[in-house]
Amino acid sequence: xxxxxxxxxxxxxxxxxxxxxxxxxxxxxxxxxxxxxxxxxxxxxxxxxxxxxxxxxxxxxxxxxxxxxxxxxxxxxxxxxxxxxxxxxxxxxxxxxxxxxxxxxxxxxxxxxxxxxxxxxxxxxxxxxxxxxxxxxxxxxxxxxxxxxxxxxxxxxxxxxxxxxxxxxxxxx
Numbered sequence: 001x002x003x004x005x006x007x008x009x010x011x012x013x014x015x016x017x018x019x020x021x022x023x024x025x026x027x028x029x030x031x032x033x034x035x036x037x038x039x040x041x042x043x044x045x046x047x048x049x050x051x052x053x054x055x056x057x058x059x060x061x062x063x064x065x066x067x068x069x070x071x072x073x074x075x076x077x078x079x080x081x082x083x084x085x086x087x088x089x090x091x092x093x094x095x096x097x098x099x100x101x102x103x104x105x106x107x108x109x110x111x112x113x114x115x116x117x118x119x120x121x122x123x124x125x126x127x128x129x130x131x132x133x134x135x136x137x138x139x140x141x142x143x144x145x146x147x148x149x150x151x152x153x154x155x156x157x158x159x160x161x162x163x164x165x166x167x168x169x170x171x172x173x
Contacts, residue, residue: 031125032122033047036121039118039121045084048077048081049084049085051071052067052078053090053107053111053118054119055070056111057107057112057115057119060105060107061105063096063103063104064078064093064105065102082105090114091111
C-alpha cells in the first residue's frame with residue numbers, strides 16, 4: 001500500500017517537487033550528453049552536429065527543410081553545421097527526384113560510424129535506467145516527456161497500429 005504522505009499527488013505538486021524535477025532534468029541532460037560531448041570533441045564538433053547526425057541517421061533522405069523544422073534553428077546555423085559535416089565526409093546531400101532543388105540528406109559510412117558511437121553510449125544509459133525503473137515507470141516517463149514536448153512535435157511519437165513509438169520516420173512516412 002502506498003504511503004499517502006510520501007507519494008507525490010500530481011494534482012497538488014508543490015513548488016519544491018516541481019523545482020526538483022527541473023533540477024533532475026538538468027543533471028540528467030548533463031550526464032546524458034557528457035560521453036557524446038567527448039566523442040564529438042574528437043572531431044571538433046558540438047551538440048548541433050550531434051543533432052544533425054542523429055536525425056539524418058534516423059531518417060535517411062530527410063529534406064533540409066524538414067531538418068530545419070525539427071531542429072528549429074536558423075538556416076544560417078544549419079548551413080554552418082551541415083556544411084562542415086558535408087566537407088568532412090559525414091553527410092552527403094542528394095538532389096530530390098521529383099524536385100531537383102530539394103536537397104535530401106544521407107549519412108556516409110563515416111557518418112553512420114559516428115552516429116553509432118554517439119547513440120550507443122546514450123542508448124546504454126537509457127537501457128540501464130529503464131531496466132532499473134521497470135515497465136510502468138518507463139511508460140510514465142514517456143508520458144511526462146511527451147507532456148514537455150510542444151503539441152506539434154508530440155504527434156511524432158504517437159503510436160500507430162502495430163508500430164512502436166519512435167520507430168516511424170519523423171516526417172510521417
